[in-house]
Amino acid sequence: xxxxxxxxxxxxxxxxxxxxxxxxxxxxxxxxxxxxxxxxxxxxxxxxxxxxxxxxxxxxxxxxxxxxxxxxxxxxxxxxxxxxxxxxxxxxxxxxxxxxxxxxxxxxxxxxxxxxxxxxxxxxxxxxxxxxxxxxxxxxxxxxxxxxxxxxxxxxxxxxxxxxxxxxxxxx
Amino acid sequence: xxxxxxxxxxxxxxxxxxxxxxxxxxxxxxxxxxxxxxxxxxxxxxxxxxxxxxxxxxxxxxxxxxxxxxxxxxxxxxxxxxxxxxxxxxxxxxxxxxxxxxxxxxxxxxxxxxxxxxxxxxxxxxxxxxxxxxxxxxxxxxxxxxxxxxxxxxxxxxxxxxxxxxxxxxxx
DNA sequence: CAGTCAGTTCAATTTGTCTTGAACATGATG
DNA sequence: CATCATGTTCAAGACAAATTGAACTGACTG
Numbered sequence: 001x002x003x004x005x006x007x008x009x010x011x012x013x014x015x016x017x018x019x020x021x022x023x024x025x026x027x028x029x030x031x032x033x034x035x036x037x038x039x040x041x042x043x044x045x046x047x048x049x050x051x052x053x054x055x056x057x058x059x060x061x062x063x064x065x066x067x068x069x070x071x072x073x074x075x076x077x078x079x080x081x082x083x084x085x086x087x088x089x090x091x092x093x094x095x096x097x098x099x100x101x102x103x104x105x106x107x108x109x110x111x112x113x114x115x116x117x118x119x120x121x122x123x124x125x126x127x128x129x130x131x132x133x134x135x136x137x138x139x140x141x142x143x144x145x146x147x148x149x150x151x152x153x154x155x156x157x158x159x160x161x162x163x164x165x166x167x168x169x170x171x172x
Numbered sequence: 173x174x175x176x177x178x179x180x181x182x183x184x185x186x187x188x189x190x191x192x193x194x195x196x197x198x199x200x201x202x203x204x205x206x207x208x209x210x211x212x213x214x215x216x217x218x219x220x221x222x223x224x225x226x227x228x229x230x231x232x233x234x235x236x237x238x239x240x241x242x243x244x245x246x247x248x249x250x251x252x253x254x255x256x257x258x259x260x261x262x263x264x265x266x267x268x269x270x271x272x273x274x275x276x277x278x279x280x281x282x283x284x285x286x287x288x289x290x291x292x293x294x295x296x297x298x299x300x301x302x303x304x305x306x307x308x309x310x311x312x313x314x315x316x317x318x319x320x321x322x323x324x325x326x327x328x329x330x331x332x333x334x335x336x337x338x339x340x341x342x343x344x
Numbered sequence: 345c346a347g348t349c350a351g352t353t354c355a356a357t358t359t360g361t362c363t364t365g366a367a368c369a370t371g372a373t374g
Numbered sequence: 375c376a377t378c379a380t381g382t383t384c385a386a387g388a389c390a391a392a393t394t395g396a397a398c399t400g401a402c403t404g
Binding site for chain 4: 345346347348349350351352353354355356357358359360361362363364365366367368369370371372373374
């Protein structure tokens, strides 16, 4: 069976993209990698960041050459995190999306949605650990107690540092 | 076909683990998830964190029930990041590992190895983007310029915030 | 209503990452 | 040296996450 070269399998999706947009998308795809966020989300945000008018889903699909499902899911995530907002466009019942560009809101949403819930669980793990502290072999009990104390300190620190951090980011 | 329950597929690897150790490992596996670090690395660090004596690779393998390759690679990562150090144990030519427990070193190493390099690249992406700014359609040039300015501000902020952040973490 | 349009959902597939295990160093030991 | 002990590397396989596409929901329209 003959393999079709990948580059020909989709019609060049970025034909409609300006160089500025392409580089923007690049940049945000790279950013997404750092945060372990799906590539498609980086692409979508990058495109919106680089586009002056709000775009409907369809436009995103065809300019990026990704599926409707991906765009729908990606936009949901971006909405939840507050990285994107839907704006009304008169005479068009489709939703149109534009990028939220305030670092405060971006970082804030990301931390609130992605990190805070985990930190909450972190507390649960810690308390379950603390329960074991009593059951530990006497010879090790001091060691265990120290380690637990240290963990509690870390936890308290992160929980407190988050809002502080957000305040600093807010001043940009 | 009858499915073998996953819990029986490996001989219970944690037979040699205390409750304290198990909960510690749990906690760090969870932490690893947050940072998108491989589970096995969380397990290894968790075990070392919960163990008073330095452990050789072999002990880690059998207590966690993971392969030699995984442990070797996991330890390398942890060493590079400074989360673990090899200590000499007299009369034993094997390397013995113990956990580094200072948040300053952990966070510092992680940021230095995992984040900083990315930020460096970030600068490259940004400058390539800036090049496109001139080529952009006149009608959009002001929009593009604004967005680029904003990105540069973000970038400058993160680059400067990193050492500051580390200084704060250092005081814990 | 039947028919379109906009958007969501989710099972199946694709893609990418982690883990394994066997082969390969390296170096100590008799 | 041959052998054993310790540790690394890497291709192949197992696993997990992202993406697709088709089926679906609901809402508007003539």
